[in-house]
Amino acid sequence: MSSAMSAVTPPPIPATTRALPAGFLRVLRREIRQIRRRPALVMMLGPYPLILFVLLASIFHAGLPTGLPVAVVDLDGSTLSRQIVQMLDATPELEIAARLPNLTEAKAELVANRVYGIVLIPQHAERDLLAGAHPEIAVFSNSQMMTVGGIVARGAAGALSTFSAGVSVQLYQANGLSAEAALAAVNPIPVQQSALFNPALAYTEFLLAAVMPTVLQIFICATAVMAVGRDAHSRAGMARLVRLGGSPLRALAGKLLPYAAAFLGCLWLADAIIFGYFGAPFRGSLALHLTYSLLYVVTCLGLGTMLALLVEETVAGLGMAGLLASPAFGFAGISFPRDMMNGFAQAWGAILPLTPYLHLRTDQVVRGTPVAQSLPALGWMLALALIYGGIAWLLAGKRARALPPLDAERAEVTA
Known part of the structure; x- marks a missing residue:
């Protein structure tokens, strides 16, 4: 009886319950399950970036600021001065919000941010002009707000010159x-002055197209730190991950693929808003644009992964990611030329994926640069991806060897 019972073999495990062999797909399936269990992470992968994109689009939907309030101090009160005021008010960039009797009251309005500029018409302006003299009309603008101050000064100067x-x-x-x-x-x-690119001076093409990838870089790096830190900063977590993947490369690739797909979709959706909703022109190579967009997401993930593996706590990794990525827009060369920056600022910008990405984007989207001239910037971003990815690969292998790996079946259960 006992021999008969010992000869009985257990029924085979159904194929649906068998664990996948160690490799890329096993880590990918595990990561998707973990994402589903974490609502905060799900929000980071789509809803939060998209909400910010919609908010930014609503801010810049006008394309160019118009109707900026200015104050007029007309000390002449003549027919000529009234014509000047009418022409200023007819300028699209400006709107006469206040007509004040003296410069003191106008300055108070400017300091209170109720107006962005002051136009001062002096006494006897009409009389001096008819006598052949040159009356001086002064324009004061708030250059602390460089963009607004520049628009006010440009609009007033154009109206007065005309x-x-x-x-x-x-x-x-x-x-x-x-x-x-x-x-x-x-x-x-x-x-004759002709703007070769962005002739309408629209902030959609200049600012919105650069701010959206800047925001996304922060999300990508922070998400990579949180995702990789979940394994790297737990006991034997990286050893378990590498055991499930079969190698550090396959483990990291399987873990990061869902995030790459989600953020690439966000980046392309931002492009759809800019090119579709706002109608911004695209002048370059679509294939190259899609290529460097994918490489941008991969490089940001590599940077975040490297930071997560360099530190011992996820909070520290998030702090480093924020420190590096938050000022990226200032170092990217969009608002201030990189050639005019000091060595420290140029070096900081050079290690950020955003800088070559915006370089490529400006070349292809705005200027329609030949592909061959954009290859150096593409190589720059590829080098960053290889450096960050290579360091992350080495650190993942080192952490996996630091503690004895857990059994793969147990790892699958605990995943």
Whole structure:
């Protein structure tokens, strides 16, 4: 009886319950399960970036700031000064929000941020102009807000220059010159200014297209730190992960693939908003654009993974990621030329994936640069990806060997 019982073999395990062999797919399946169990991580992979994209799009939907409030101090009160005020108010960038009797009250409005600029028309402006003198009209703008101050100064200068030219033409004609001769006297050497790229000066193409990838870089690096730190900062966690993957490379690839897919989708959705909703033109190679977009996400994941493996606590890794990625926009060369930065700022920008990405994006999206001229920047980003990925691979192997690996079946159960 006992021999008969010992000959009985247990039934085979159904194929659906068998554990996958160690490798990429096993780690991938495990990571997807872990993402599903963590609502906060799910929010990081899509909803939070998309909410920020929608918020940024709503901020920059106008493309160019218009109707900026300015104050006028008209000390002349003449027909000429009223015409100047009308022309200023007709300028798209400006809106006359206050007409004040003196400069002191106008300055108070400017300090209180109720207006962004002041136009001062002096006394006897009309009389001096008719007498052949040159009355001086002063424009004060709040350059502490560089963008707004620049728009106010540019709009006021354009309106006043146009008005001055019109008055000069009338004076020349009153002295007997023909209309053509008067125009030539006012503008003896005509200068034609043509903006080669972004002629509308739209902030959608300049700022929004750069801010969205900047925000996404922070999300990608932080998410990679949290995901990898979950294994790297637990007892024998990295050894278990490498055992499940069969090698550090397959383990990290399987772990990071869901995040790469999610964030690449976010990046392409941001492009859809810019090119589809806002109608921004695309002038370069679509294949190259898709390639460096994918490489950008991979490089950011590599940076976050490396930071997670360099430190002993996830909080420290998140701090380092925030320290590196948060000021990235200032070092990327969009708002201030990189050639004018000091060596420290240039070095900081050079190690961030955002810098070559925006370089490539500007070349391909805005300027339509030939592919061959964009290859150095692409090589720059590829080098960053290899450096960060290589360091992460070495650190993952080192951590896996630091403690004895757990049994693979037990690891699958605890995953």
